[in-house]
Amino acid sequence: MVRKISFCILATFLSMNLYADEIASYTAIKYHVNYEKQNPKSQESLQKEYQKIKRLSKTLEATVMKNDTDVEVAKNLAIIEIWSNKFMQSYKPSEAELNELYKTEKPRTVGKYELRNILVSYEKNADRIIEMLNEIKNKQDKKESFIKYVRSVSNDVASKQNNGLTPLVDENKLNPQIKEALKGKKEGEIVKVNLKDVGTQILYIEKYIPEKIATFEEAKDALINLAKRKALTKEIELLSK
Secondary structure, X not given: OXXXXXXXXXXXXXXXXXXXXXXXXXHHHXXXXXXXXXXXXXXXXXXXXXXXXXXXXXXXXXXXXXXXXXXXXXXXXXXXXHHHHHHHHHOOOOHHHHHHHHHHHOOEOOOEEEEEEEEEOOHHHHHHHHHHHHOOOOHHHHHHHHHHHHHHHOOOHHHHOOOOEOOOEEHHHOOXXXXXXXXXXXXXXXXXXEEOOOEEEEEEEEEEEOOOEOOHHHHHHHHHHHHHHHHHHHHHHHHHO
């Protein structure tokens, strides 16, 4: 009798732990927060919310969604996606693996730009400003004049607060029109870009860092991600046989 009671208590304890894990997983997936770090009131609310969702899910699966093809497909996809994410998180490539990838992939850094920006409503105003700036031959004087125009005429409130200067950005993250306009230009040069429904942008090239062969350390994060993806593909192929 005592053994039977102990077994029931153990089963209940294991069930409660599994349920707690479900709520923690639900909280992380839906709200991207740690269940354990929530206050008791929030934890209680999350428990009730998950209980309601779980009951509804089981009811639907047993009734109106029973043998539904979409449910079966969604389950299959969800299982693979969850497993893939966990595999990627747990896989730790070795230094030797990363070094081999570095040799074969020959990774390169992306070119980067640091730009100053003047935004005006009319292209003719931009043309006049560019004409006057290009008459200034001294690079430092041109830059200082550009900053004066930023303060006096630019409609870009965000960059205006920093004298038109925008953060260093990868060239592949630039607007395609801007990227094309900057092609072949050097530091200290000025380009003009007409942006539909925005206005005309005058850009001063503050700094340009061209692409180059990346050092191992520069490429390490990308190499780790690549190694994880390769390992995942290999594991999927093995499990699919």
